[in-house]
Amino acid sequence: EELRRVAPVIAALAAKTDIPLSVDTTKAEVARTALAAGAEMVNDISAMRFDEGMPAVIRESGAAVVLMHMRGTPRDMQEGDLTYPSLWGEIIRFLQERIEAAVAAGIPEECIAVDPGLGFGKSAADNLKLVRDLEECRVLGRPVMMGPSRKSFLGAITGAGLQDRDGETMAAVTACILNGAHLVRVHDVRAGKKAAAVADALKGSKL
Numbered sequence: 524e525e526l527r528r529v530a531p532v533i534a535a536l537a538a539k540t541d542i543p544l545s546v547d548t549t550k551a552e553v554a555r556t557a558l559a560a561g562a563e564m565v566n567d568i569s570a571m572r573f574d575e576g577m578p579a580v581i582r583e584s585g586a587a588v589v590l591m592h593m594r595g596t597p598r599d600m601q602e603g604d605l606t607y608p609s610l611w612g613e614i615i616r617f618l619q620e621r622i623e624a625a626v627a628a629g630i631p632e633e634c635i636a637v638d639p640g641l642g643f644g645k646s647a648a649d650n651l652k653l654v655r656d657l658e659e660c661r662v663l664g665r666p667v668m669m670g671p672s673r674k675s676f677l678g679a680i681t682g683a684g685l686q687d688r689d690g691e692t693m694a695a696v697t698a699c700i701l702n703g704a705h706l707v708r709v710h711d712v713r714a715g716k717k718a719a720a721v722a723d724a725l726k727g728s729k730l
Contacts, residue, residue: 526552526553526556529556529557529560530556530557530559530560531560533546533557533560533561533562534560534561536561537560537561537562538561543563543564543587544557544561544562544563544564545562545563545564545565545566545589546558546562546564546565546566547566547568548565548566548567549567549568549569549573549574549577550573550574550577551574551575551576551577551579551580552576554567554577554580554581554586555580555584558580558584558586559584562586563586563587564586564587564588564589565577565580565581565586565587565588565589566588566589566591566638566668566708567588567589567590567591568591568593568638568640568643569591569593570590570591570592570593570617570618570621571588571590571621571624571625571628572621578624578625578628578629578630579628581625581628581630581634582628582629582630585634586634587634587635587636588625588630588634588635588636589635589636589637589638589668589706590618590621590622590625590635590636590637590638591637591638591639591640591643591668592613592614592617592618592637592638592639592640592643593640593643593644594643594644595644601644605644605645605646605649606646607649610645610649610652610653611652611656611659614639614640614653614659615659615660615662615663618637618639618660618663619663622635622637622663622665632665635665636665636666636667636668636705636706637660637663637665637666637667637668638667638668638669638670639653639657639660639667639669640653641653641654641669641670641671641674641676642670642674642675642676645676647675647676647679647680650674650676651676653669654669654671654695654698654699654702655698655702656702657669657699657702657703657704658702658703660703661703666705666706667703667704667705667706668704668705668706668707668708669696669699669704669706669707669708670707670708671692671695671696671699671707672688672692672696672707672708672709672710672711672715673685673686673688673689673691673692673710674688674692674695677691677692677695678691689710689711689714692709692710692711692714692715693711693714693715693717693718696709696715696718696719696722697718697719697721697722697725700718700719700722700723700726701722701725701726707719
């Protein structure tokens, strides 16, 4: 029932804009419905591990997919010991394995982007390290997505509550882009677009 309600919204948006639409889901059936309605990318926080049907949906649709690193599941990812023997070592190894699995499932490598997983099973210090050292992802040879928007590690810096972190978010967005992010996820799209424009200009892009 929920899918039947969402599909017309996606179709209406797709008809009004040339901007590619993305759906955030780990469920193959949700992805299939959204892609059929006009979405062009699936952001899967499980890196296609939670639903064995997801690789076929991506392959058959020709959609792009974002593979994200996450230790555990959303329910338990922040529990227990969050330390890593090698933070970037584990992330790069995991994402490389998921890229290889996607390619083995018939998904063209050029359709794959990666996400180190800010806030997903990492400490506040680790999240800062991911932003600061993002160029480590270049070894994977794929576009990089980052989702710093309103994350708790930003609140840990300034003390701001969830709904009051947009300023912190834009600072993080700018840093992510300067350090190599190709895509960013934000709640405040208008402000995010402006922050991205400034970051691009700082990187030397033409105005």
